[in-house]
Amino acid sequence: MAPERHRILMVSDFFYPNFGGVENHIYYLSQCLLELGHKVVVMTHAYGNRSGVRYMTGGLKVYYVPWRPFVMQNTLPTIYGTLPIVRTILIREQISLVHGHQAFSTLCHEALMHARTMGYKVVFTDHSLYGFSDVGSIHMNKVLQFTLADVTQAICVSHTSKENTVLRSGIPPEKVYMIPNAVDTAMFMPAEERPGGNEIVIVVISRLVYRKGADLLVEVIPEVCQLYPNVRFIVGGDGPKRVRLEEMREKHSLQDRVDMLGAVPHASVRSVLITGHIFLNSSLTEAFCIAILEAASCGLLTVSTRVGGVPEVLPDDMIVLAEPDPTDMVQSIKKAISLLPGIDPQAMHERMKKLYDWHDVAKRTEIVYDRALKCPNQPLLGRLSRYLSCGSWAGKLFCLVMTIDFLLWHLLKLWQPEEDIDKVPDFVIPTGETSSAFDQELDDQSSS
Amino acid sequence: MNESSIATARFTYIHDRKWPSAAIDVHHVIVRQSNLKGLLVCLLAFGFSANGLYLFMVLDKSPFALLWSLLLSSILLKLGIGKSVLKESVMIMPHFGVQLETHYKSGRISRRFVPVSTILKPLLLEHVNPVTSYWVLSLILLKEEELTPVFKELHLPLKMLVPIWKELCGSVSGDNDSSVHSNVEDHEQSV
Numbered sequence: 120m121a122p123e124r125h126r127i128l129m130v131s132d133f134f135y136p137n138f139g140g141v142e143n144h145i146y147y148l149s150q151c152l153l154e155l156g157h158k159v160v161v162m163t164h165a166y167g168n169r170s171g172v173r174y175m176t177g178g179l180k181v182y183y184v185p186w187r188p189f190v191m192q193n194t195l196p197t198i199y200g201t202l203p204i205v206r207t208i209l210i211r212e213q214i215s216l217v218h219g220h221q222a223f224s225t226l227c228h229e230a231l232m233h234a235r236t237m238g239y240k241v242v243f244t245d246h247s248l249y250g251f252s253d254v255g256s257i258h259m260n261k262v263l264q265f266t267l268a269d270v271t272q273a274i275c276v277s278h279t280s281k282e283n284t285v286l287r288s289g290i291p292p293e294k295v296y297m298i299p300n301a302v303d304t305a306m307f308m309p310a311e312e313r314p315g316g317n318e319i320v321i322v323v324i325s326r327l328v329y330r331k332g333a334d335l336l337v338e339v340i341p342e343v344c345q346l347y348p349n350v351r352f353i354v355g356g357d358g359p360k361r362v363r364l365e366e367m368r369e370k371h372s373l374q375d376r377v378d379m380l381g382a383v384p385h386a387s388v389r390s391v392l393i394t395g396h397i398f399l400n401s402s403l404t405e406a407f408c409i410a411i412l413e414a415a416s417c418g419l420l421t422v423s424t425r426v427g428g429v430p431e432v433l434p435d436d437m438i439v440l441a442e443p444d445p446t447d448m449v450q451s452i453k454k455a456i457s458l459l460p461g462i463d464p465q466a467m468h469e470r471m472k473k474l475y476d477w478h479d480v481a482k483r484t485e486i487v488y489d490r491a492l493k494c495p496n497q498p499l500l501g502r503l504s505r506y507l508s509c510g511s512w513a514g515k516l517f518c519l520v521m522t523i524d525f526l527l528w529h530l531l532k533l534w535q536p537e538e539d540i541d542k543v544p545d546f547v548i549p550t551g552e553t554s555s556a557f558d559q560e561l562d563d564q565s566s567s
Numbered sequence: 568m569n570e571s572s573i574a575t576a577r578f579t580y581i582h583d584r585k586w587p588s589a590a591i592d593v594h595h596v597i598v599r600q601s602n603l604k605g606l607l608v609c610l611l612a613f614g615f616s617a618n619g620l621y622l623f624m625v626l627d628k629s630p631f632a633l634l635w636s637l638l639l640s641s642i643l644l645k646l647g648i649g650k651s652v653l654k655e656s657v658m659i660m661p662h663f664g665v666q667l668e669t670h671y672k673s674g675r676i677s678r679r680f681v682p683v684s685t686i687l688k689p690l691l692l693e694h695v696n697p698v699t700s701y702w703v704l705s706l707i708l709l710k711e712e713e714l715t716p717v718f719k720e721l722h723l724p725l726k727m728l729v730p731i732w733k734e735l736c737g738s739v740s741g742d743n744d745s746s747v748h749s750n751v752e753d754h755e756q757s758v
Contacts, residue, residue, distance in 0.1 A: 172693040172700075185697050203698040211700060539577070541702055541725040543693070 125488050126158040126213055130230040131220035132193050134163040134181065138385045140409050141221050141246050144300055146175075151481030153177045158545065160212050162205075164194045164226060182208055186226070196225040198520065199527055205233045206531060210540045216488055218242045219266075222249065222259060228266045235269050235502070236524045240491045243267060244274040245284045248406045248427050260287040261510075265517050268505045271491040274298050274484065277428025280406040289509070298483045299432070301475040302412040309418030309464035310393035317349050319456060322395035322419065324355040324383060324410060325402070332401030332424060333360030338445035339401070340364075341371045343452050350456070351376050355383035355391050392417040396462075397455050403443055405429050411438065416471040418464020422448070422455045434474075437467060499525055573727055574599075580727040592659040592738070594731045596721060598652055612640035652720045657731055661738050665706075669719050677719070685709040689717070689735035691728060704728045706735075 129149055133141040149159040154177070161181040165171075170185045184204055189195040208214070217234040219227035222245050231241045243266065250256040267273060267288040273295045275281040285292045314320060321343070327333045337360075340352055354364060354377060361379070368377050383391055392398065398414030400423040407428045411421045415437050423429050425440040432438070439458070441451035499521075506517035573580040576599065583593040619636020622628040651672035658666040664682040671677070687707040692714070694703045701722045705714035717731065 171695045182695055182700070184695060200697075204695075204700065207699045535699075536576075539575075539724070 123489065123492075124156055124158070125152075125485070125492070126215045127152065127160070127488065128209065128212065128214045128217045128230075128234075129159060129161045129220065130163070130217060130224075130227050131161075132164055132188065132224040132226045133221055134161055135175070136166050136169060137192060140300065140407070143385075143409065144244075144246065145220055146179075147301070147303065147477040148481055148484060149179050150177050151477045152485070153179060154478070155481055155485060157485070158212075160208070160214070162208055162226070162230065164188055164192075180212075191223075193224060194226040194229075196229065198229065199524060201226065201229045202233050202524065202527055203531060203535075205230050206237065206528070207535075207540055209234065209237065209239065210537055211543050213542055214239065216240050216242065216491060218244065218488075220244045221246050222263050223247065228262060231266050231270065232521070232524060233528075236521065236528050238496060240271040240494060241269075242272045242274065242487060242491050243270045244276070245280060246276055246406055248280060248283045248404050249287060251287065261513060263288045264509050264513075265506070265520075268509055268517065269502050270294070271494050272296065272487050274487060276300050276407040277431050279428040279431065283406070296483075296487050298480055298487070299475070300407050300409050300412070301477045301480045302409060302416050302471065303477065304416050304468065304472045304475070307389050307392070307413045307416035309416075309468050313418070313464055314394060314396065319347065319350045319397065319459065320353060320395040321350060321397045321399050321422075321452070322353045322355070322392055322414070323399045323401070324388060324391060325400065327354075327356050327358035327360040327364065329360065330403050331358075332403050332443060333358065333363065335401040335403075335424075335443060335445055335448060336399075337363050337367045339399075339448045339452070340377060341367060341373065342445065342449050344371070344373055344376055346449070346453070347456065351378070353378045353380065353391060353395060355380040355388070357382040388413060389417060392419060395419055396459055397422055397452070399452070400424065400429070401443070401448065402426060402429070408432055412471065412475055416468055416475075418462070418467045420455050420458060420462050422451050424448070434470075437470075575724055575727075578721065578723060578727065580723075582730060592661075592734050594657040594659075594734070595654055596656070596718065596723060596727060597654040598721065608643060612643045615640045615643065655718050655721050657717055657735075659734055659738050665717075665735065665738075667717060667719070681706065681708065681715070683739060686735075686739050689732055689739060690714070691725075691732050702728055704732055704735075 129145050131141060131145060133139060134145055135142060145161065149161060152159050159179060161179065163181065163183060165183045165185045165187065170183050173181045173183060175181060186194045186201070194201075209217070217230060217239050219231045219241065221227060227243075231243060234241050249259055251260065263284075264287070267290040270290070273284065273290055275284050275295055275297055276299055278297055281292070281295050281297050284290065285295060323336060325331045336354070343350055344352075364379065368374055368379070380391065392414055396419065398411065398419040398421045400408060400411055400421065402408065402424055403426060405427040408423070411423055411429070411432055414421050415433055421433060421438040423438055423440060424443040426443060430440060439451045439455045441447040503518045503521060506521060507514040509517050570584075571582045579597045579599060581595040581597070583595065584591070615636045619633040622636075623630055623633040653670040653672055655670070656668040658668070660666070662683060664680055665686065667679045667681065669677040685708050687709055690705050690707060692703050692705055694701055702725050703722075704717040706717060708715055717735075
């Protein structure tokens with residue numbers, strides 16, 4: 120039996136031209152799903168002048184909806200404001216399933232809410248770990264509880280992330296799948312010749328912020344430089360903690376041993392990685408950490424803090440783990456330096472090719488979609504009972520929000536009936552006969 | 568004279584080909600008035616205004632309540648009844664140009680003539696705004712940075728835009744081909 124072709128709408132505030140883990144995940148997953156024969160459309164907010172419909176590689180269609188971001192790239196939350204545009208896109212693209220990404224994305228939460236109201240199946244992928252005790256996390260977890268109360272399936276990028284999501288949101292664990300991220304091994308290849316000589320280069324590429332452990336680096340780097348005169352550091356990235364690293368460099372006179380590159384474009388990350396022998400990751404929290412995959416793919420031995428999902432990512436012989444403490448990290452760097460002679464970058468790269476592949480991620484995600492679409496539909500009253508269990512007052516509030524959304528949806532159906540919304544013709548970017556293929560699709564569309 | 572038409576709940580499209588030998592192509596799109604919708608909108612607007620007046624004059628509430636009610640009523644009337652457009656027309660005169668017309672209920676007619684030599688390409692595009700997305704037929708014109716929409720006021724369904732787009736493409740490409748041929752001939756003669 121031929122596999123079913125799905126029509127997927129990916130929704131997130133985080134997409135190209137922004138660069139990051141979530142953005143890359145959505146892009147690579149979408150490309151691989153297109154190769155598997157599915158239709159994928161992405162919905163995100165406008166970035167500056169980048170507004171409207173754009174087509175990316177492989178015919179990936181992106182709606183840059185002109186809702187301006189208001190803080191940290193997030194769309195202003197209006198609860199019901201995005202209902203008309205989400206409905207329009209779902210109808211005109213004839214979407215069968217909505218896939219939202221990232222708990223911090225307001226557009227994702229609103230789109231999933233509206234999609235459930237309209238009876239679509241929804242899948243949610245959580246890319247980050249969050250706390251439980253601070254005000255921001257409490258608020259975020261409540262919003263997540265609301266969204267995941269009625270989600271069809273959920274995906275997490277590591278077992279640790281799955282535990283964290285289940286505890287935060289109360290979603291039944293049997294609804295949550297674990298599908299790790301992957302790395303484009305064709306882009307991240309080791310250098311033909313490993314950097315030689317007596318010098319050992321340790322590379323750090325990350326945003327220089329608190330949660331990425333920049334404060335740990337301030338203490339670790341001088342100590343390692345003192346213990347090993349032949350060690351040099353390359354630090355790529357920018358952020359509020361950069362000043363602290365610059366001060367450390369000045370204080371210990373390490374200008375010739377610590378290179379600060381500033382922000383490194385993603386396209387240039389590989390060229391920085393292949394100049395090093397060891398990759399250092401000092402994050403205080405990570406659901407997965409694609410950065411260490413990229414480093415391992417380039418043949419670097421990784422030293423990382425043992426936090427979140429990091430221990431699940433690489434085999435033991437490719438990574439040396441340390442507690443997020445300067446002394447332990449220095450010990451781990453010592454151990455890594457002693458292991459360096461036994462490291463073969465090409466062999467490491469070949470192993471990474473087999474371990475992590477975006478096509479594998481896409482096939483596993485396809486299974487989740489198949490299962491989501493087989494789940495039965497529930498009427499509004501049945502769905503409202505799930506929201507009531509979210510809390511004594513929060514549950515009632517969530518029910519009210521969903522009921523109003525349902526009523527607004529019906530008003531919208533009267534104001535703009537589905538028949539008035541044109542369906543977009545399906546076409547794959549062909550090689551050669553572009554205009555005739557499109558003309559045929561348009562003729563079929565206009566005659567229906 | 569050949570005529571064909573397509574009708575939807577909101578628009579009627581009429582394709583009129585005059586003088587077959589000259590083949591002037593006329594495309595009209597007429598707005599169909601919805602009496603029930605207009606009546607409901609008027610009633611709602613009247614209700615808001617009456618409520619505002621009652622609050623201000625009988626209950627002695629602040630005049631801002633009346634102002635807000637009147638503002639809300641005017642917005643409702645503007646959105647519900649819509650722009651006062653009767654019809655929009657496109658007249659394609661091969662080797663000459665394209666005339667774009669908008670006829671308003673007030674009797675005003677807005678016209679624009681676009682010479683065929685300035686039309687680089689007619690395009691069918693998807694337009695996205697914060698609340699919806701729809702197809703738009705536009706022209707890329709020489710020396711103009713902005714696209715020129717063929718239909719200024721109306722958002723037409725794709726099945727009405729496609730035949731107009733095809734006629735425009737045929738008219739523009741035919742004229743572009745003949746101008747290329749004449750340039751080549753001029754070049755050969757000069758050599």
